[in-house]
Amino acid sequence: MGSIEYSPLFETRRARGRVLYRPFAISLFVAICFIWLYRFSHIIGTKYENGKWAWLGMLAADLWFGFYWLLTQAFRWNPVFRETFKNRLSQRYEKKLPRVDIFVCTADPEIEPAMMVINTVLSVMAYDYPSEKMSVYLSDDAGSEITFYALLEASNFAKHWVPFSKRFRVEPTSPAAYFKTIVSSGYPINSTQTQELVAIKKLYDEMEKRIENATKVGEVPKEARLKNKGFSEWDSYISRRDHDSILQILLHRKNPNNSKDVDGCELPALIYLAREKRPQYFHNFKAGAMNSLLRVSSNISNGKIILNVDCDMYSNNPQSVRDALCFFMDEEQGHEIAYVQFPQNFENVTKNDLYGSSLISIAEVDFPGLDGCGGPLYIGSGCFHKRDSLCGMKFSDQYRNDWNGEEDDHFKEASLEELEEQSKALASCSYEENTLWGKEMGLKYGCPVEDVITGLSIQRQGWKSVYYNPPRKAFLGLAPTTLPQTLVQHKRWSEGDLQILLSKYSPAWHGFRRISLGLQMGYCVYCLWAPNCLATLYYSIMPSLYLLRGVPLFPEISSPWFIPFAYVIIGETTYSLLEFFFCGGTFKGWWNDLRIWLYKRTSSYLFACIDTILKLFGISNSTFVITAKVTEEDASKRYEKEMMEFGASSPMLTILATLAVLNLFCFLSVLKDAVFPRESGVGVYESMVLQVLLCGFLVLINLPIYQGLFLRRDNGRLPSSVAVKSIVLALAAFISFSFA
Numbered sequence: 032m033g034s035i036e037y038s039p040l041f042e043t044r045r046a047r048g049r050v051l052y053r054p055f056a057i058s059l060f061v062a063i064c065f066i067w068l069y070r071f072s073h074i075i076g077t078k079y080e081n082g083k084w085a086w087l088g089m090l091a092a093d094l095w096f097g098f099y100w101l102l103t104q105a106f107r108w109n110p111v112f113r114e115t116f117k118n119r120l121s122q123r124y125e126k127k128l129p130r131v132d133i134f135v136c137t138a139d140p141e142i143e144p145a146m147m148v149i150n151t152v153l154s155v156m157a158y159d160y161p162s163e164k165m166s167v168y169l170s171d172d173a174g175s176e177i178t179f180y181a182l183l184e185a186s187n188f189a190k191h192w193v194p195f196s197k198r199f200r201v202e203p204t205s206p207a208a209y210f211k212t213i214v215s216s217g218y219p220i221n222s223t224q225t226q227e228l229v230a231i232k233k234l235y236d237e238m239e240k241r242i243e244n245a246t247k248v249g250e251v252p253k254e255a256r257l258k259n260k261g262f263s264e265w266d267s268y269i270s271r272r273d274h275d276s277i278l279q280i281l282l283h284r285k286n287p288n289n290s291k292d293v294d295g296c297e298l299p300a301l302i303y304l305a306r307e308k309r310p311q312y313f314h315n316f317k318a319g320a321m322n323s324l325l326r327v328s329s330n331i332s333n334g335k336i337i338l339n340v341d342c343d344m345y346s347n348n349p350q351s352v353r354d355a356l357c358f359f360m361d362e363e364q365g366h367e368i369a370y371v372q373f374p375q376n377f378e379n380v381t382k383n384d385l386y387g388s389s390l391i392s393i394a395e396v397d398f399p400g401l402d403g404c405g406g407p408l409y410i411g412s413g414c415f416h417k418r419d420s421l422c423g424m425k426f427s428d429q430y431r432n433d434w435n436g437e438e439d440d441h442f443k444e445a446s447l448e449e450l451e452e453q454s455k456a457l458a459s460c461s462y463e464e465n466t467l468w469g470k471e472m473g474l475k476y477g478c479p480v481e482d483v484i485t486g487l488s489i490q491r492q493g494w495k496s497v498y499y500n501p502p503r504k505a506f507l508g509l510a511p512t513t514l515p516q517t518l519v520q521h522k523r524w525s526e527g528d529l530q531i532l533l534s535k536y537s538p539a540w541h542g543f544r545r546i547s548l549g550l551q552m553g554y555c556v557y558c559l560w561a562p563n564c565l566a567t568l569y570y571s572i573m574p575s576l577y578l579l580r581g582v583p584l585f586p587e588i589s590s591p592w593f594i595p596f597a598y599v600i601i602g603e604t605t606y607s608l609l610e611f612f613f614c615g616g617t618f619k620g621w622w623n624d625l626r627i628w629l630y631k632r633t634s635s636y637l638f639a640c641i642d643t644i645l646k647l648f649g650i651s652n653s654t655f656v657i658t659a660k661v662t663e664e665d666a667s668k669r670y671e672k673e674m675m676e677f678g679a680s681s682p683m684l685t686i687l688a689t690l691a692v693l694n695l696f697c698f699l700s701v702l703k704d705a706v707f708p709r710e711s712g713v714g715v716y717e718s719m720v721l722q723v724l725l726c727g728f729l730v731l732i733n734l735p736i737y738q739g740l741f742l743r744r745d746n747g748r749l750p751s752s753v754a755v756k757s758i759v760l761a762l763a764a765f766i767s768f769s770f771a
């Protein structure tokens with residue numbers, strides 16, 4: 032070593048508790064092997080002649096669950112946690128910090144309101160980072176004039192907001208979220224801050240009123256239109272699917288009259304982009320938007336680091352850029368890191384997280400685990416990328432970070448108008464024709480989870496990634512607030528992940544030697560989400576139906592084979608409960624999580640499988656259904672009360688309701704037999720105890736569905752058409768099984 036001792040910018044710690052976990056996992060695996068053995072040996076024996084097919088099905092399901100459980104061990108084997116040293120970063124590099132380009136994506140002003148979007152924009156503009164080194168880009172796939180107007184308003188408000196939040200170290204830096212914390216935690220003690228706060232709150236409220244008004248009437252006020260030339264870009268606008276590239280640089284140091292805040296300090300550059308859309312060109316959803324942003328930003332600011340957030344994911348921690356740079360700029364390991372993923376956290380989850388939206392075990396268990404195997408997935412929002420790797424560069428041992436050379440950039444001379452014109456061309460529909468964009472460069476096209484497939488391809492090129500979960504959450508977004516929204520979102524995800532499995536990037540059969548075994552297994556856990564539906568559906572239908580026929584599918588309580596089953600059930604339940612508590616969840620939250628786990632598997636994943644098969648045969652095409660970020664008033668009240676919101680009738684709800692009603696019938700029938708025993712049906716409880724328990728569990732976990740079907744009168748209940756369909760279907764299955 033040289034004379035100065037190397038002190039890293041970040042530290043990686045292995046999780047404690049592995050010594051306890053590993054023996055437990057091994058013992059559980061032994062029990063699983065016994066279950067497999069039991070299944071095989073009992074199928075070979077001819078004892079269960081009348082349930083042979085059912086037994087074969089159980090064998091398949093148990094093999095699947097055991098195999099899938101093995102895959103999930105990749106997460107739990109060697110989790111790591113990271114810590115950053117921001118002081119060292121600023122001591123060594125404060126003067127040489129790289130430029131950072133921040134991309135915010137929005138696509139629909141109805142379900143992604145302009146106020147929410149600009150709050151996200153303002154929150155990232157106020158990062159504790161040299162303003163002249165930050166550029167914020169808003170990509171608007173709706174090409175909405177109102178959103179542009181809102182951004183224009185935000186660019187003026189930023190002149191007050193950014194200096195205010197930096198002066199008083201405001202947290203979070205999203206104005207709406209900050210004002211909300213003031214309401215709950217009281218005004219600051221510092222009186223000058225209070226004065227300024229009152230003034231800035233007034234400015235904010237006025238701006239909000241103007242934007243809400245414009246939204247209501249669906250039109251930008253005349254005066255604003257006259258004052259800014261940018262609105263003329265909408266003259267040739269036909270519809271959100273048919274318009275020219277619209278690009279406006281709202282704040283930029285090349286326009287000195289309009290680039291400084293009220294204290295005379297430079298503000299981050301701010302750019303509005305609506306890439307060109309034409310009906311004859313497919314737009315590739317968010318991936319298309321990101322690639323346009325990559326090109327446009329390379330022409331305007333060319334930051335070496337790129338942060339990507341969804342329009343609802345505001346920055347909750349002003350230090351995040353510095354945190355991310357601690358990884359990228361570390362002298363020893365920084366060069367091999369392609370991206371730093373922060374967890375997606377949500378501002379609107381309720382205490383017991385009815386829809387399991389906080390994805391707690393992904394954030395707290397899976398990703399630290401993946402981080403120990405080569406790095407987490409890229410999950411779209413809250414991710415810092417190195418421009419090089421995102422644009423398709425392969426990693427090689429010769430690769431070195433180069434944070435210099437920022438001064439001699441080609442766009443130095445061009446005027447703002449020239450920059451705008453050149454950049455528009457980069458966002459045109461035809462630009463990508465016959466290029467590698469969407470294939471080898473930028474985000475990958477053709478997959479509903481463009482983020483995951485892109486991250487995977489980056490890792491396959493030899494790069495590492497890092498997961499960083501700071502004590503103060505870095506980003507907060509909005510989770511879906513109804514059951515159908517949750518199910519649709521998971522359908523998109525599981526469908527996308529399954530497509531990755533079948534693609535040329537498949538972690539299963541094309542990942543060997545390109546990514547580590549642990550990472551291969553980890554990716555497969557997600558890629559196999561959708562196929563999970565088969566075994567889960569089997570388990571939630573067949574054992575209950577076979578109760579009616581008195582055919583046992585599990586060992587009797589007195590048999591030694593009962594032990595491995597009991598061990599796996601009790602062991603896994605206890606472990607998952609402990610893990611959930613350890614991650615900060617509640618008991619009810621765990622129960623809710625279990626329910627949503629079941630619902631996703633029996634509906635979202637099933638439809639994801641069906642759609643993927645249809646897509647393979649060229650019958651359908653995957654789409655990107657954007658998650659709504661607004662909730663109606665009475666629905667949102669029910670959400671606060673953690674009452675399940677079912678809403679309009681849909682095939683997914685019909686399936687869930689049918690399964691619930693079917694299990695209810697089976698369970699009632701077993702109860703009836705217990706009270707009035709049939710001559711032949713004695714001892715169901717001894718010989719079929721696990722089956723009865725499983726059926727009872729399914730009834731218990733489905734309580735919200737029975738309420739939604741039979742007891743509730745509000746608008747969030749299950750529609751009566753679903754009730755009718757599910758009862759008819761369940762009854763048909765019940766009758767044909769009881770009397771066949």
Ligand SMILES: O=c1ccn([C@@H]2O[C@H](COP(=O)(O)OP(=O)(O)O[C@H]3O[C@H](CO)[C@@H](O)[C@H](O)[C@H]3O)[C@@H](O)[C@H]2O)c(=O)[nH]1
Nearest residue numbers: 136137138172316317320341342410411412479480657658
């Ligand atoms: O054509 C489109 C569709 C969506 N978006 C934007 O993409 C983001 C994510 O959409 P959302 O409906 O909120 O999806 P989520 O399921 O919440 O998003 C997660 O999953 C997506 C992939 O399925 C990723 O793109 C996201 O970054 C990731 O946060 C939003 O900002 C949208 O405005 C676009 O810009 N263009």
Ligand SMILES: [Mn+2]
Nearest residue numbers: 341343509658
């Ligand atoms: Mn979202």
